[in-house]
Amino acid sequence: MDKFQHFLQMGGYAAYIWTAYGIVLMFLFLQWLLTWHRRNKLATHE
Amino acid sequence: MRYFINSLISPKKFLEFSAQILPWLSIIFVLTFAYGLYGGLVLAPADIVQGDGFRIIYVHVPCAFLSLLIYAVMSGAAFCLLVWRLKMAALVMRHSASLGAGFTLLALITGSLWGKPMWGTWWIWDARLTSELILLFLYIGILLFQSAIAHKQAGERAVAILILVGSIDLPIIHYSVYWWNTLHQGASLNLFKASTIDSSMLYPLLAMLTAFITYYGLLLFLRIQHDIKENFHG
Numbered sequence: 377m378d379k380f381q382h383f384l385q386m387g388g389y390a391a392y393i394w395t396a397y398g399i400v401l402m403f404l405f406l407q408w409l410l411t412w413h414r415r416n417k418l419a420t421h422e
Numbered sequence: 423m424r425y426f427i428n429s430l431i432s433p434k435k436f437l438e439f440s441a442q443i444l445p446w447l448s449i450i451f452v453l454t455f456a457y458g459l460y461g462g463l464v465l466a467p468a469d470i471v472q473g474d475g476f477r478i479i480y481v482h483v484p485c486a487f488l489s490l491l492i493y494a495v496m497s498g499a500a501f502c503l504l505v506w507r508l509k510m511a512a513l514v515m516r517h518s519a520s521l522g523a524g525f526t527l528l529a530l531i532t533g534s535l536w537g538k539p540m541w542g543t544w545w546i547w548d549a550r551l552t553s554e555l556i557l558l559f560l561y562i563g564i565l566l567f568q569s570a571i572a573h574k575q576a577g578e579r580a581v582a583i584l585i586l587v588g589s590i591d592l593p594i595i596h597y598s599v600y601w602w603n604t605l606h607q608g609a610s611l612n613l614f615k616a617s618t619i620d621s622s623m624l625y626p627l628l629a630m631l632t633a634f635i636t637y638y639g640l641l642l643f644l645r646i647q648h649d650i651k652e653n654f655h656g
Contacts, residue, residue, distance in 0.1 A: 383463075383464070386474040386477065387468060387473040387475065388473070389475040389477075392475065392478065392535045392536065392539055393474065393475070393478055396478045396481055396482070396532040396536070397481055399528065399532070400528055400532065403524055407521065407641060411645055411648070414645075414648055415648050418648060418651060418652055
């Protein structure tokens, strides 16, 4: 548990690091979701 | 190689080529992204100066690299559109712009999140940051222009000219850290020299770069496929 807490704290930089990773991952996921949704819409109309 | 080039010219051939390559791109993305994340967050040791704060490099550098790469791809497509009038070039331009703008914005945001604890400031008007901000404005201008012109051929040529004029910003961004006295550090990676980063930190960075480039290829191919099926079929 200690190791995991140490990992989460990131040497005191947790807020900066997890915010950066969170925003990037969200962007990657949303862009993929948008693309997938448009393709599905087209497939449904066909 | 010839098959690949042919696929770039003909929408029909592109559909066949992309159907074959998309599964491989997906696999490469998942594997390199997983290793890059694990290597960057867990395996790489803390930096001697920046501590764990340096780990933002594993998202910041790929985003910054993609912001330049995507614009370079768009510039190449713009050239092909103007010289050879390739339909596929217009599709590459159209579907790359929003991704490029997104990665540029992410590069600026992650850069700020890295800069605040290390430099003590969220923003500084140094050459690298300012020229990257100009790149974001260029992308926004291209997106606005594209939405204003819809599918008109003359409009696409105007967008291509705008993209080519804006491409002067790419070498300025890249060489800004050498030409001016900037706060932003020099290049983390170098094609022609040995890297100054230890391999335990370097390999996850290379993996994340590969993952992001593959991700761009994946999304670009999917969006162009969708556009072709919607507009060119029948």
